[in-house]
Amino acid sequence: MINIKDYEPITGSNTLDELYSLAEKLKGKRIQNINSTAVGGGVAEILTKMVPLLNQLGVAARWNVIKGDGKFFNITKKFHNALHGKTEIFSKEDFDYFIEVNRANLAELDLSDDIMFIHDPQPIALVEKKNEMKNSWLWRCHIDVTEAQKEVYEFLKTYIDSYDSCVFSAPAFSKKDLTIPQIMISPSIDPLSDKNKELPDEFTASIFEKHGIDLKRPVVTQISRFDYLKDPVGVIEVYKKVKKHNDCQLVLAGGGATDDPEGMQVLEEVRTAAGQDADIHILLLPPDDLQINALQRGSTILLQKSLKEGFGLTVSEALWKEKPVIASAVGGIPLQITHKYSGLLAYSIDGTAYYLKQLLNNPDYARQLGKNGKENVKNNFLITRHLKEYLLLFLSTSYREDITYF
Ligand code: UDP
Numbered sequence: 001m002i003n004i005k006d007y008e009p010i011t012g013s014n015t016l017d018e019l020y021s022l023a024e025k026l027k028g029k030r031i032q033n034i035n036s037t038a039v040g041g042g043v044a045e046i047l048t049k050m051v052p053l054l055n056q057l058g059v060a061a062r063w064n065v066i067k068g069d070g071k072f073f074n075i076t077k078k079f080h081n082a083l084h085g086k087t088e089i090f091s092k093e094d095f096d097y098f099i100e101v102n103r104a105n106l107a108e109l110d111l112s113d114d115i116m117f118i119h120d121p122q123p124i125a126l127v128e129k130k131n132e133m134k135n136s137w138l139w140r141c142h143i144d145v146t147e148a149q150k151e152v153y154e155f156l157k158t159y160i161d162s163y164d165s166c167v168f169s170a171p172a173f174s175k176k177d178l179t180i181p182q183i184m185i186s187p188s189i190d191p192l193s194d195k196n197k198e199l200p201d202e203f204t205a206s207i208f209e210k211h212g213i214d215l216k217r218p219v220v221t222q223i224s225r226f227d228y229l230k231d232p233v234g235v236i237e238v239y240k241k242v243k244k245h246n247d248c249q250l251v252l253a254g255g256g257a258t259d260d261p262e263g264m265q266v267l268e269e270v271r272t273a274a275g276q277d278a279d280i281h282i283l284l285l286p287p288d289d290l291q292i293n294a295l296q297r298g299s300t301i302l303l304q305k306s307l308k309e310g311f312g313l314t315v316s317e318a319l320w321k322e323k324p325v326i327a328s329a330v331g332g333i334p335l336q337i338t339h340k341y342s343g344l345l346a347y348s349i350d351g352t353a354y355y356l357k358q359l360l361n362n363p364d365y366a367r368q369l370g371k372n373g374k375e376n377v378k379n380n381f382l383i384t385r386h387l388k389e390y391l392l393l394f395l396s397t398s399y400r401e402d403i404t405y406f
Pocket of ligand 1: 042195223224225253254255285287288289292310311312313314315317
């Protein structure tokens with residue numbers, strides 16, 4: 001397990017001292033995180049790292065997962081899609097069943113911790129217990145709900161407004177109509193994880209060799225699930241435009257498509273768009289953080305041509321490896337890239353192709369963007385910053401709780 005002290009060479013000792021001193025002020029406070037899955041997805045990924053680190057700092061944080069059956073998770077999946085702006089059809093029974101499962105969990109969970117930190121919509125209705133428990137409740141929204149389907153958003157809003165405050169990942173995700181304070185805390189990457197730690201060059205080279213990719217020629221890569229919103233077909237169009245002028249290879253690497261019918265469909269479209277071009281490598285990968293790490297490290301340029309994005313962790317991951325990144329200016333990506341300083345922001349296929357040619361023709365400029373990008377990630381998107389902001393959030397919440405009104 002990673003020890004909090006292992007971050008010192010990266011962040012310096014002051015950062016850790018600050019974390020210890022903030023944590024000290026939370027002595028005696030209990031914090032419970034609740035979400036809907038222990039494995040898979042960014043939320044579980046972050047909690048897996050965050051809770052043990054909080055414990056090492058002396059904070060009594062814990063993590064529980066709500067229980068639900070297939071019917072419940074089908075409903076919450078529809079919620080998820082609708083919150084991302086997709087049109088879904090809901091019945092009254094869907095909403096009733098959602099409440100019923102949340103109430104069944106209420107009966108099983110001990111919700112007496114000083115701070116209840118509820119993640120995403122699935123367990124949102126647990127807040128029904130707030131008045132009885134007389135503790136503080138925070139709702140952490142990890143998705144962009146700015147274009148949410150009205151029916152689902154209004155249903156959830158009745159619960160959101162019962163919380164003491166809510167946390168979004170980017171300022172652009174805030175909602176004008178909420179009555180509670182909204183706090184912005186962006187996600188983070190763990191520099192010591194298998195996904196991001198330093199790797200021996202030989203290992204990186206072996207991964208490219210395994211996939212038949214020539215490291216002596218430029219490699220342009222996008223790492224993403226095969227999802228329309230990541231626009232992999234658009235990436236192939238970009239590559240085709242650029243290839244007329246510059247030699248390069250394209251890697252589209254992603255996993256998780258086999259159990260996702262839409263993912264398989266996107267993958268087929270990607271394969272059709274790629275045709276017989278031997279310089280396009282479409283990699284359907286099993287979960288393997290070291291392999292993703294190597295692909296990011298060995299690539300010349302990383303793309304993230306998403307049409308819509310939550311935060312876009314892949315951008316921070318690439319920048320941490322000092323890679324030049326060209327990404328769409330959507331979701332949390334503009335937080336991570338200052339255009340022409342720590343990467344390039346594009347708005348179209350033509351724009352992405354233009355910048356790709358520019359970087360392929362100017363490796364020194366590309367290298368400088370990568371260097372600046374790493375500095376930005378180091379200052380803003382490492383797990384230590386995330387820990388600090390969570391500690392401050394818990395402190396401000398518990399202070400509010402301690403205030404006596406006359
Ligand atoms: N990822 C992975 N394997 C893959 C594709 C993606 O491990 O085949 C990881 C990627 O490195 C990143 C996360 O999945 O850590 C995706 O997060 P992001 O915020 O970029 O996009 P999301 O998939 O959550 O929309």
